[in-house]
Every structure is written in C-alpha cells, then in structure tokens.
Amino acid sequence: MYRLHFTPDAASLAVRLVLEELGQPYEARLIDRAGGELQSESYRALQPLGLIPVLETPDGPMFETAAILLYLADRHGGIAPAPADPDRAQFLKWLFFIAHNIHPTLLQLFYPDRTAGPDCARQVVDHASTRMQGFLSIFDRMLAEERPTWFSADRPSLMAYYLGLLMRWLAAPGARHSFRFPPSDYPAIHAVLLAHEARPAAIKAAGAESLGPTLFTDPA
Structure with missing residues (x-):
C-alpha cells in the first residue's frame, strides 16, 4: 500500500x-x-x-x-499513454512543459522573494505573470487544435489533475497577490477541468481535504 x-x-x-x-x-x-x-x-x-x-x-x-x-x-495504467503507445511522445512533451514551465513560474508568482530577494519582488511577479499568460495560452491553443485523447473531458488524465491543481491556485491566489488566471479565460483547458472536478475521484479527494466542489474551476 x-x-x-x-x-x-x-x-x-x-x-x-x-x-x-x-x-x-x-x-x-x-x-x-x-x-x-x-x-x-x-x-x-x-x-x-x-x-x-x-x-x-x-x-x-x-x-x-x-x-x-x-x-x-x-x-x-489508464490515465496516460503507455510507453509503447504512439501518443506517448506528445504526452511526455506536454507533461514536462507543465512541470518545467507552468509549475515553476507559479512558484515565482507566489514566492517572488525566493527568486530575486524582496527588493525585486514586484519585477519578478510582473515578469512571471507575462510568462504564465503565454504558457497557458500555448497549452490552451494546443488543446483546441489537436484535441489529444490524453487531455480530454471524456477520460481521466493524470495531466488534467496536475494542471487542474495548478489552475486552482492561479484562479484564487489570495488578496495579497495582484495576479489571477481564472480557467474560464482558457476555454479548452476549462472544459477538461470542469469534467475532471465532477469525477468521483475529485469529489472524494476534495472532501478529504475540506475543499469545495468546484475544485479546479472556481475554488472557494
């Protein structure tokens, strides 16, 4: 276990x-x-x-x-293309796009002092906000154009759960932050996250951590 x-x-x-x-x-x-x-x-x-x-x-x-x-x-199995699947290469490419671009840029937004010290926090947030907008737009456009089966509303996807968590934080970062990236600004991403937050797994996980029912799209 x-x-x-x-x-x-x-x-x-x-x-x-x-x-x-x-x-x-x-x-x-x-x-x-x-x-x-x-x-x-x-x-x-x-x-x-x-x-x-x-x-x-x-x-x-x-x-x-x-x-x-x-x-x-x-x-x-069941939540990502298997190693021999022809879709595996594209899946890995975009998984690491999230892990090496969206996730660390999110950390810069929330913890700008760690990047360049308190005196440069505002500049870090401004720069990271621009980069985040670009990253999310690229990913959303890819979904709309390519409609990959490994990130869709029709089947569970580890990548949707991973990005959904990051979008949860970006949608409601708190009053002390000036940035906000609601999933509704990215229609292709939003559609997949809506489907995933309604899945029994998401409902159970949200309940276990006392989080709301709109886990990814409209966090409390």
Missing part, C-alpha cells in the same frame, strides 16, 4: 487525486508543517529538500510531483 505524506491543498493533492482515480489503497499521513517536520531529519531522508509531496511506494520513496504521477500511471 502507498503512503502519501501531505498537507491540505498542497502539491500532494495531485497525487491524492490520481491515487483515488486509480482506486489504489493508500495511507494519507498529515505532515506537521507548523511543528517543523519538513526540516526534520526523518522527513529529509525521504525528501532531501524538505518539500511536498512524498509518496512511499513498494519501490522506495518518491518525490517531485510529475515523477510521482508518471510512476503511478506507468504502474497501474
């Missing part, structure tokens, strides 16, 4: 969503973030940078969100 180290509404939610979609049994272990567990020796043995998520698997502990999701897809 898997063991997911999590905090509510963190990157671990993407892993929980996929585990629920796959119907895999797992233990969800709440991290004592306020108590400093992320800096503890025991947690750093699982995740050397002290970040979330960690999934303990039969093959050892896994970290990095995209790596965990791809591992689960390859191990259990």
Whole structure:
C-alpha cells in the first residue's frame, strides 16, 4: 500500500487525486508543517529538500510531483499513454512543459522573494505573470487544435489533475497577490477541468481535504 505524506491543498493533492482515480489503497499521513517536520531529519531522508509531496511506494520513496504521477500511471495504467503507445511522445512533451514551465513560474508568482530577494519582488511577479499568460495560452491553443485523447473531458488524465491543481491556485491566489488566471479565460483547458472536478475521484479527494466542489474551476 502507498503512503502519501501531505498537507491540505498542497502539491500532494495531485497525487491524492490520481491515487483515488486509480482506486489504489493508500495511507494519507498529515505532515506537521507548523511543528517543523519538513526540516526534520526523518522527513529529509525521504525528501532531501524538505518539500511536498512524498509518496512511499513498494519501490522506495518518491518525490517531485510529475515523477510521482508518471510512476503511478506507468504502474497501474489508464490515465496516460503507455510507453509503447504512439501518443506517448506528445504526452511526455506536454507533461514536462507543465512541470518545467507552468509549475515553476507559479512558484515565482507566489514566492517572488525566493527568486530575486524582496527588493525585486514586484519585477519578478510582473515578469512571471507575462510568462504564465503565454504558457497557458500555448497549452490552451494546443488543446483546441489537436484535441489529444490524453487531455480530454471524456477520460481521466493524470495531466488534467496536475494542471487542474495548478489552475486552482492561479484562479484564487489570495488578496495579497495582484495576479489571477481564472480557467474560464482558457476555454479548452476549462472544459477538461470542469469534467475532471465532477469525477468521483475529485469529489472524494476534495472532501478529504475540506475543499469545495468546484475544485479546479472556481475554488472557494
């Protein structure tokens, strides 16, 4: 059985969503973030940078969100093209587009001080906002033109759960932030996220972490 180290509404939610979609049994272990567990020796043995998520698997502990999701897809099937599938190359290309462009740019928006210090935070946010707009527009246009089966409203997709989590944060970042990227601005993405947040796996995961029913498209 898997063991997911999590905090509510963190990157671990993407892993929980996929585990629920796959119907895999797992233990969800709440991290004592306020108590400093992320800096503890025991947690750093699982995740050397002290970040979330960690999934303990039969093959050892896994970290990095995209790596965990791809591992689960390859191990259990059904939520991504298999390694021999002709669609695999396109799927991998866009999965890593999200992991290496959208996800880190989101972190720059939320934590600009980490990128260039507090004196340059405004410039970091402005630059990251422009980049984020470009990345989301590129992905949305690709969906509208290519209509890939591995990111559609008709079947569950690990990539939709991953991007859905990121869009959740971008849609309602909080009063202290000046940026907002509602999924409704990106029609092709929005249609897929609407379908995925209505799936039983998403409803169950949202309930487990006390999140609202419109998990991706209109977060509370």
